[in-house]
Amino acid sequence: MWAIAAADFGADLELVEVPEPVAGPNEMKVRLFAASVNPFDRKVVNGMLRESAPHRFPLVPGTDGAGEVEGSGERIFGTFFxxxxxxxTYAEYVTVPVTNALAPIPEGLDPVVAAALPTAGMTALQLVEALGDARSVLIVGATGGVGSFTVQIARAAGKRVVPVGRGDALVEADALVDLVSTDRSSFEANARYAPLAFTTNYVSADQSQNFGMKGSRESLLRLASLVQAGDLEVPIGRRVPLRGATDVFAGHSRGKTVIIM
Ligand SMILES: NC(=O)c1ccc[n+]([C@@H]2O[C@H](COP(=O)([O-])OP(=O)(O)OC[C@H]3O[C@@H](n4cnc5c(N)ncnc54)[C@H](OP(=O)(O)O)[C@@H]3O)[C@@H](O)[C@H]2O)c1
Structure with missing residues (x-):
């Protein structure tokens, strides 16, 4: 099968031909329709998990996707990490433990849209839940994948949202979601604007501020129903065929980049 992979940590992505994966016990083999790109994928290629998990090479990145289960034909989407x-998931086929956060693609939902939802959408959904009763929220990094979902879901929850883009001044609010800071001091500078603050980049000394998404089938189903009800717009900034997807880590488009198999 064809896949996009890195030969080593930190190497450029290349189009490679590799054997189709074989499902082990309690795994499914899935023929992918589409995969979406998350910053986590680049971090994995750069070796973020090299001390904590075994890796295999060529290293095919990608956690999010939508596809059809071999054998049953069920169409599913979710996180395949x-x-x-x-x-x-930057590949034609993937295997995945049956216990992963996966859900059926509802009738009528475009698989490309489904593939764009999992990591960014579940993070946004759970971030807004964590905001509790906060009535106003600053969202730093509002134009990206997580940010564009968080802005919409927070507004739908009745919150006053202040999207913060590059160069925008911060103002005081009840809560702050920082999707951008990669060091403690810049997060702490932003967190001064709100009594409740979260970072998705784990840069706070206060563990309660380090927000980690937990994948769940319920969150996926909720996201899909929000999209189908017209209450959540999925901002797909770029669609790229698998064979041309070697540059998906270069530059940045607004919203989500989706690789189409
Ligand atoms: N902890 C978790 O569970 C979890 C889950 C999901 C994501 N994350 C992390 O959260 C971060 C955001 O994820 P994402 O998917 O939203 O990434 P993304 O799609 O790359 O979006 C990041 C956005 O931040 C903007 N930005 C960059 N620097 C900025 C600045 N100084 N001020 C304001 N905006 C700025 C970028 O705009 P430009 O286009 O101008 O660069 C981009 O739109 C990533 O580091 C990701 O790894 C963590």
């Missing part, structure tokens, strides 16, 4: 790391 599993160990060893390197058998990801």
């Amino acid at each position: 599993h160990r060893p790391v390197g058998g990801g």
Whole structure:
């Protein structure tokens, strides 16, 4: 099968031909329709997990996707991350433990849209839940994948949203979601504007501020129903065929980049 992969940590992505994966016990093999790109994928290629998980090479990145289960024909979407790391969704086929956060693609939902939802959408949904009763929220990094979902879901929850883009001044609010800071001091500077603050980049000394998304089938189903009800717009900034997807880490488009198999 064809896949996009890195030969080593930090290497450029290349189009490669590799054997189709074989499902082990309690795994499914899925023929992918589409995969979406998340910053986590680049971090994995750069070796973020090299101390904590086994990897295999060529390293195929990608956690999010939508596809059809071999054998049953069920159409599913969700997070396909599993160990060893390197058998990801930037490929025609993937295997995935049946216990992963996966859900059926509802009738009428475009699989490309479904593939764009999992990581960014579940993070946004759960971030807004974590905001509790906060009536106003600053969202730093509002134009990206997580940010564009968080803005919409927070507004739908009745919150006053202040999207903060590059160069925008911060103002005081009840809560702050920082999707951008990659060091403690810049997060702490932003967190001064709100009594409740979260970072998705784990840069706070206060563990309660380090927000981690937990994948769940319920969150996926909720996202799909929000989209189908017209209450959540999925901002797909770029659609790229698998064979041309070697540059998906270069530059940045607004919203989500989706690789189409
Ligand atoms: N902890 C978790 O569970 C979890 C889950 C999901 C994501 N994350 C992390 O959260 C971060 C955001 O994810 P994402 O998917 O939203 O990434 P993304 O799609 O790359 O979006 C990041 C956005 O931030 C903007 N930005 C960059 N620097 C900025 C600045 N100084 N001020 C304001 N905006 C700025 C970018 O705009 P430009 O286009 O101008 O660069 C981009 O639109 C990533 O680091 C990701 O790894 C963590």
